[in-house]
Amino acid sequence: MSTIAAFYGGKSILITGATGFMGKVLMEKLFRTSPDLKVIYILVRPKAGQTLQQRVFQILNSKLFEKVKEVCPNVHEKIRAIYADLNQNDFAMSEEDMQELLSCTNIVFHCAATVRFDDPLRHAVQLNVTATQQLLLMASQMPKLEAFVHISTAFSNCNLKHIDEVIYPCPVEPKKIIDSMEWLDDSIIDEITPKLIGDQPNTYTYTKALGEMVVQQESGNLNIAIVRPSIVGATWQEPFPGWVDNLNGPSGLIIAAGKGFLRAIRATPMAVADLIPVDTVVNLTLAVGWYTAVHRPKSTLVYHCTSGNLNPCNWLKMGLQVLATFEKIPLERAFRRPYANFTTNNFMTQYWNAVSHRAPAIIYDFYLRLTGRKPRMTKLMNRLLKTLSMMEYFINRSWEWSTYNTEMLMSELSPEDQRVFNFDVRQLNWLEYIENYVLGIKKYLLKEDMAGIPEAKQHLKRLRNIHYLFNTALFLIAWRLLIARSQMARNVWFFIVSFCYKFLSYFRASSTLKV
Ligand SMILES: CCCCCCCCCCCCCCCC(=O)SCCNC(=O)CCNC(=O)[C@H](O)C(C)(C)COP(=O)(O)OP(=O)(O)OC[C@H]1O[C@@H](n2cnc3c(N)ncnc32)[C@H](O)[C@@H]1OP(=O)(O)O
Numbered sequence: 043m044s045t046i047a048a049f050y051g052g053k054s055i056l057i058t059g060a061t062g063f064m065g066k067v068l069m070e071k072l073f074r075t076s077p078d079l080k081v082i083y084i085l086v087r088p089k090a091g092q093t094l095q096q097r098v099f100q101i102l103n104s105k106l107f108e109k110v111k112e113v114c115p116n117v118h119e120k121i122r123a124i125y126a127d128l129n130q131n132d133f134a135m136s137e138e139d140m141q142e143l144l145s146c147t148n149i150v151f152h153c154a155a156t157v158r159f160d161d162p163l164r165h166a167v168q169l170n171v172t173a174t175q176q177l178l179l180m181a182s183q184m185p186k187l188e189a190f191v192h193i194s195t196a197f198s199n200c201n202l203k204h205i206d207e208v209i210y211p212c213p214v215e216p217k218k219i220i221d222s223m224e225w226l227d228d229s230i231i232d233e234i235t236p237k238l239i240g241d242q243p244n245t246y247t248y249t250k251a252l253g254e255m256v257v258q259q260e261s262g263n264l265n266i267a268i269v270r271p272s273i274v275g276a277t278w279q280e281p282f283p284g285w286v287d288n289l290n291g292p293s294g295l296i297i298a299a300g301k302g303f304l305r306a307i308r309a310t311p312m313a314v315a316d317l318i319p320v321d322t323v324v325n326l327t328l329a330v331g332w333y334t335a336v337h338r339p340k341s342t343l344v345y346h347c348t349s350g351n352l353n354p355c356n357w358l359k360m361g362l363q364v365l366a367t368f369e370k371i372p373l374e375r376a377f378r379r380p381y382a383n384f385t386t387n388n389f390m391t392q393y394w395n396a397v398s399h400r401a402p403a404i405i406y407d408f409y410l411r412l413t414g415r416k417p418r419m420t421k422l423m424n425r426l427l428k429t430l431s432m433m434e435y436f437i438n439r440s441w442e443w444s445t446y447n448t449e450m451l452m453s454e455l456s457p458e459d460q461r462v463f464n465f466d467v468r469q470l471n472w473l474e475y476i477e478n479y480v481l482g483i484k485k486y487l488l489k490e491d492m493a494g495i496p497e498a499k500q501h502l503k504r505l506r507n508i509h510y511l512f513n514t515a516l517f518l519i520a521w522r523l524l525i526a527r528s529q530m531a532r533n534v535w536f537f538i539v540s541f542c543y544k545f546l547s548y549f550r551a552s553s554t555l556k557v
């Protein structure tokens with residue numbers, strides 16, 4: 043049996059962010075490989091009109107948890123949802139819940155975060171820094187705690203080119219930032235945000251770096267480890283390939299490409315696309331939890347969960363494979379045929395944005411208005427362009443992440459653990475993974491029926507014909523206007539017409555002679 047799976051047996055585990063993309067996969071794997079674990083406590087807040095219980099019910103009854111129900115039929119009894127809002131003092135938890143958590147928890151996985159790039163600094167600090175600080179304070183009062191695993195991001199130091207598995211100091215102490223958020227006015231915070239974040243691209247990476255420093259400063263006698271994943275994508279293998287349920291990272295842009303909204307992207311084709319499948323991150327995280335609890339390293343170890351140094355893929359390869367998959371398995375009701383131009387040139391980016399993004403949106407909205415419907419394409423396109431601009435920083439650079447700790451951990455695992463908790467990305471076949479990713483987006487995220495593929499292909503053919511027709515009409519109109527205004531254009535036109543006429547006459551005469 044797997045040593046790691048056995049380790050989690052009988053344990054009480056606390057997960058924050060369990061309703062998120064990574065948290066769900068983490069819970070699923072824990073239940074599937076260690077069905078005899080005692081309980082998983084999850085900190086949940088009511089959301090979108092759903093109570094805690096409804097949210098948990100929805101997760102457990104989703105496709106992701108189908109296998110869990112076979113190996114752990116009483117999964118409902120082993121999950122304990124605790125009301126908590128990480129934005130509040132003491133997480134707004136009841137006294138009884140707090141006492142239960144403090145006295146019973148053996149392992150903590152801290153996944154909750156705001157991953158939005160444009161979150162106001164105050165909110166990002168509250169969730170990614172202050173909440174981490176509060177959770178560490180709670181952890182220090184847990185007598186049975188064996189390990190605390192903090193999920194950060196490989197981009198927390200993306201202002202550096204080479205990143206080691208160490209915690210880098212931040213220019214301003216996290217405590218000072220937390221304090222200042224308490225008394226500064228929102229407008230002043232907005233004003234000083236660019237100065238504070240310095241050469242970090244956004245409030246997300248900045249506050250994740252501060253969060254790491256807090257972990258280092260508040261770790262005390264705790265057994266703590268930090269896992270730093272790069273761009274987390276759909277599952278590679280487990281519980282099945284291609285599972286994804288949110289639009290973050292590449293998923294939203296892949297949909298935009300498949301639906302034909304995204305036609306050009308300012309990306310460096312040969313820059314490393316450092317994607318990492320979510321099940322790989324989860325396997326490493328569970329192995330880290332085990333190693334930290336059992337081996338109790340003297341200092342806080344940082345583990346990079348990245349693919350670039352071991353098995354690199356670049357954005358061009360990824361983009362081409364995404365488009366190739368859409369040829370075979372198109373999305374339904376596409377706006378235009380999937381196609382993407384990669385450019386690094388600013389002028390070309392502006393050109394493609396005008397010609398391929400804004401102009402079609404304006405024309406389509408005009409058509410919607412003419413037919414008495416509400417225009418919506420320009421708004422959608424503006425949102426896409428905003429998303430693209432936020433992502434540009436990450437798709438025009440490459441980073442080198444050292445992975446000594448991760449490789450050390452791999453060598454510490456038994457062959458059985460290396461199989462069950464596989465995080466060796468050298469085995470990943472990118473073309474297969476990307477195809478499954480695109481397929482997963484269609485099936486699990488967009489919930490499109492595979493039976494609709496022939497109709498989707500027909501629709502793309504119609505779009506192609508409309509495209510040809512539109513281009514021909516545009517050419518003829520432009521030409522007609524030119525002829526009306528320029529003697530030179532008229533001369534060229536008469537030359538072409540007379541040339542064609544002569545060619546046809548010659549062709550007819552020579553074919554008559556042969557007969
Ligand atoms: C051939 C081509 C291959 C292309 C291949 C290139 C891939 C290139 C990926 C690089 C990826 C780097 C990532 C590195 C670093 C981390 O891995 S960090 C973790 C990942 N974090 C993220 O990805 C968060 C990014 N998202 C955000 O920051 C914000 O959502 C944005 C992009 C600023 C948009 O903010 P907003 O305009 O306020 O919109 P928001 O309220 O979030 O959502 C509004 C609507 O847009 C939708 N939406 C949200 N995000 C997206 C999205 N990304 N896309 C589409 N729709 C979205 C929402 O569902 C929502 O829809 P409705 O509910 O209104 O119907």
Ligand SMILES: NC(=O)C1=CN([C@@H]2O[C@H](COP(=O)(O)OP(=O)(O)OC[C@H]3O[C@@H](n4cnc5c(N)ncnc54)[C@H](OP(=O)(O)O)[C@@H]3O)[C@@H](O)[C@H]2O)C=CC1
Nearest residue numbers: 059060061062063064127128129153154155195271273274
């Ligand atoms: N996705 C990625 O590409 C990457 C992610 N990471 C890191 O991985 C971790 C998990 O990310 P991911 O799963 O993708 O993120 P998600 O956005 O999918 O999930 C975030 C989780 O945090 C919870 N949360 C947010 N605010 C609160 C709050 N106030 N109170 C209680 N819970 C809250 C959310 O709950 P709710 O459902 O209620 O909103 C959700 O469960 C994060 O630490 C992130 O920084 C690192 C690198 C890349």
